[in-house]
Amino acid sequence: MTDPTLYPVTPEWAERAHLDKAGYGAARLAAQQTPEAFWAEAASRLDWITAPTVIKNVSFDRADFRIRWFEDGVLNVAWNCVDRHLPTRPGPYRCRRPAVPTGAGACRRR
Numbered sequence: 413m414t415d416p417t418l419y420p421v422t423p424e425w426a427e428r429a430h431l432d433k434a435g436y437g438a439a440r441l442a443a444q445q446t447p448e449a450f451w452a453e454a455a456s457r458l459d460w461i462t463a464p465t466v467i468k469n470v471s472f473d474r475a476d477f478r479i480r481w482f483e484d485g486v487l488n489v490a491w492n493c494v495d496r497h498l499p500t501r502p503g504p505y506r507c508r509r510p511a512v513p514t515g516a517g518a519c520r521r522r
Contacts, residue, residue, distance in 0.1 A: 455482055459496055462486040 426432070431439065443450045448467045455464060464485030471478050 451481065455485070458487065458492050460485055460487055 421429075439450070452467045455467070462485055464482035466480075466484045467482060469478060469480040469483050
């Protein structure tokens with residue numbers, strides 16, 4: 413980043429934030445000290461088709477380099493980003509294509 417300009421957070425935005433400065437500090441510390449537990453808790457906030465049991469699988473060995481997060485989990489990203497929020501958001505929301513049956517269209521990284 414080349415622009416060092418900082419923009420202050422307005423009181424209105426700060427009031428609506430899900431995480432204040434103290435909460436951010438605690439989350440950052442937890443992510444550093446117990447990363448697997450931290451990310452397992454974060455993953456639990458999503459709706460999984462198959463919940464992950466392997467949170468982090470990392471090797472920096474040149475012969476076996478890999479960085480894999482939630483590698484055995486199956487997740488439907490569209491459901492988590494849009495669909496699961498519709499029941500709590502009144503309004504004329506409509507899908508542009510038919511709904512995907514449970515399990516179909518799930519994204520799996522390999």
